Amino acid sequence: MKIALDVMGGDFAPRNPLLGAVGALQSYPDLFLFLVGDQERIAEEFWRHGGRAFGDRVEFVHASQVVPMDAQAIESVRQKRDSSISRCVRLVKEGKADALVSAGHTGAVVAASTILLRTLPGISRAGIATTIPTEQKPFLLIDSGANIDSDPVHLLGYAIMGSIYSREVLHVPNPRVGLLSIGTEDVKGNELTKQAFKLLAQAKINFGGNVEGHDLFEKPVDVVVCDGFVGNVVLKTAESVAKAVMHWLRSELTQNPLRMFGAYLARGAFLSVKQKASYEEYGGALLLGVNGTCIIAHGASTPKAICNAIRIAREAVTQNVNSRIIQEMRRHCEAESENTAASRA
Amino acid sequence: MKIALDVMGGDFAPRNPLLGAVGALQSYPDLFLFLVGDQERIAEEFWRHGGRAFGDRVEFVHASQVVPMDAQAIESVRQKRDSSISRCVRLVKEGKADALVSAGHTGAVVAASTILLRTLPGISRAGIATTIPTEQKPFLLIDSGANIDSDPVHLLGYAIMGSIYSREVLHVPNPRVGLLSIGTEDVKGNELTKQAFKLLAQAKINFGGNVEGHDLFEKPVDVVVCDGFVGNVVLKTAESVAKAVMHWLRSELTQNPLRMFGAYLARGAFLSVKQKASYEEYGGALLLGVNGTCIIAHGASTPKAICNAIRIAREAVTQNVNSRIIQEMRRHCEAESENTAASRA
Structure with a gap:
């Protein structure tokens, strides 16, 4: 290697x-x-x-x-x-x-x-797949900033590639894919997500429908699909909030000796969260x-x-993530053209 | 009243x-x-x-x-x-x-x-202005979900209305406005933010340029402008991360008696953050x-x-937030038409 x-x-x-x-x-x-x-x-x-x-x-x-x-x-x-x-x-x-x-x-x-x-072959735009830690399990955010002005077909590619990466590298069996939007019903969202929803619903993936910002860290799916602008904002906002909450707590914990002593006794808990939530563990994002x-x-x-x-x-x-993506995209395109042929016949 | x-x-x-x-x-x-x-x-x-x-x-x-x-x-x-x-x-x-x-x-x-x-008059789309707490000071996020597919002129309206609200109701002198994007330079962002940047730079507001997700909670400006889709995702993601971090800490703090005792001694710190960060204090968002x-x-x-x-x-x-918005928009439109006349002459 x-x-x-x-x-x-x-x-x-x-x-x-x-x-x-x-x-x-x-x-x-x-x-x-x-x-x-x-x-x-x-x-x-x-x-x-x-x-x-x-x-x-x-x-x-x-x-x-x-x-x-x-x-x-x-x-x-x-x-x-x-x-x-x-x-x-x-x-x-x-x-x-x-x-x-x-x-x-x-x-x-x-x-x-x-x-x-x-x-x-079959992929029009690359997307950055970032692994994000949560208390329950990490999830994959794709695209977190490679492709800023996306169209629905790009998001379909992200969903298929994200599923393969989640299954093959993160070892999640049958990963559940969510489309990041602003309401769980299929009619909620902007023009991009509404069109992408239809494509994702027809694709051979385990599509769980729309997910909201609320769900990301509380009821995480395995793969979250969004355009690169939104993904980048979400990634940085999440990092910023997590850091800010910990910083805020630290300021409050150092306000008086009793709190400081309590924090000292409980320090293992803080270290544990810090370590488990650290990007270090995940090392890097794959440009899929x-x-x-x-x-x-x-x-x-x-x-x-x-x-x-x-x-x-x-x-x-x-x-062999890339070979699998090529295979999957070929299969997807074949199914697409069969569907088109069937609907014409 | x-x-x-x-x-x-x-x-x-x-x-x-x-x-x-x-x-x-x-x-x-x-x-x-x-x-x-x-x-x-x-x-x-x-x-x-x-x-x-x-x-x-x-x-x-x-x-x-x-x-x-x-x-x-x-x-x-x-x-x-x-x-x-x-x-x-x-x-x-x-x-x-x-x-x-x-x-x-x-x-x-x-x-x-x-x-x-x-x-x-002068406003083409309403936006939801939500007050979001941070350790330093709260900031205003507009639009947090009223108008999903926005154009640059809508964002300009949000910037002007948000400035007025921040000054008159939240009592911030000369509020600094940031445009939510994915890089601080004016050329960073998607088509919407790049166009909006130009409009905001010319408007009579205290425009501080682009702000990133990283900055939101660590170096907050007073008013953050974005389209309703992104704003809603950011609002819900931030709530979700803050809740998830506190929940994760709680789980770790209850892992053994020593940590539990420490957390009990320091409980004032947790309560204080919880209270200061609570939406309750801000009550509601204004549909501007x-x-x-x-x-x-x-x-x-x-x-x-x-x-x-x-x-x-x-x-x-x-x-009189609404009267001030009408005045400000009138002034803005007058300045605009003077500029246009001047550039034609």
Whole structure:
């Protein structure tokens, strides 16, 4: 298993990607990593961070450019052809790497992957599938920001791809798919969701109808489908609220010594929620629908998060997620044309 | 001050609206209430719940129908012409009541108010302005679900109306307005937000640019503008996450006796956050842009929430929110036509 790691991507690059690489090499004996970035600098740091033991399982790939966080996504692909992101994508395109992992500029990773790798047959737009933790079970949110102005056919693709990913990588049998809307009845929603509802209801997926913001964390389905604008807002709002509630509680808990003592006794509970709800455990989001395996890690990724992102990449490759998507889309298109033929006859 | 209260609306009607009415009559000596609903039933309950002291400050208005929570919004206005919601709206339209308060079917309240009262001059669509608590300060989210498929001009109206409401009723000097999007730069967003950004940047408001889901609860602006679909999803997601985090913590805190004891000592902190973050304090959301004052209370409203919704209605009327909106829109249209004339000359 060969994976290209963007060592220059993320808020704590190159340190955290390199530490994550060392962790992953320790955990997965069959793993080979392309470490992509400013070769001189990253090689020196890699050796220093314990990489020496894995010298024969890595290859440094030089990239002379880095995509800054405020860059325009599509322009970055054209203007920074030697960026660490584009280099990683090209390693996948050339068949040298089985997958790529980057904690860099999300838009740039999406743009480079879509432009250089193209989408899978039957898929018109790629979508980011993010795993979101809840008390009961994690759910998959797709699209959480790859494709901003979506049409109903894109959402259908997300539903089919999300089901496959949930089943094959997250091991959910017969995953239930919900369409994010503003009421549970099929007539509730905007033009996009009303049209998408009809397509999802006819598709060969376990479609549970519309889900509301209320349901997301209280009665979670397995896969939540929405357009990239709404998904991105929901993802960031949810993170923001969770952080804000914990911060608010902490302020209240430090108001007097009695509360502080109580919080000290109960600290295990706070740590447990914090850990279980951490994005680190899920490592990264899969960009579903491109002809290659591409994992987008959190910008603030810790070494553990990078290591888990590499794990997700391995599983997506091992489980042949892309081949299954191609099969499923072919089956869907055949069923579609049979239906059309039948209705004409 | 005369207010029409939909006594049949909400999950705990008629009990909670009636108890809220008693509370408001106690708090505001100048208040007169039209109690709208199944006259025989509500009169009997009102007297029983302590209403007897206020017999000369209420009038029971009979409504033979109730809009069920699963009704179609627009159909409900046509088919249930004698619903408690429509009766309340008509009392405002006829000038008998200064404002109405309902915890009933939100869509039906919006539809009845828009159809029967019409929108204010210069305003093409009404929007729901919901006050959302954060640790630092509450912010206003508009539109949180009145108008699902919006265009950029609707968002401009929300920005202007939200600024006025924030200044006049929530007493925020020079409120800062943010446009909800998926990146802070003006070029980030979907077609709707990119177009709206240009309009908002030219309007006479304190426009702070795009805000992201991340910022909402961590660096809140005073007014957050978005279309009704996104606003409704954000509102419900935020409620759901906050509830889920508290529930998750509670489960962890009851895992062993030590944690339980700690939580008991620190219980004041939990209660404080719960109380400060409660929708009850804010009572209800104002439907901004209709020619009348209409407060939409939470479906699960407690008596306190109803009482606070009546307080909000009073303030909106006292502060002449609607006259100010008309003035501001007139000024905006004049500036617009001057600009157009200047650019033609």
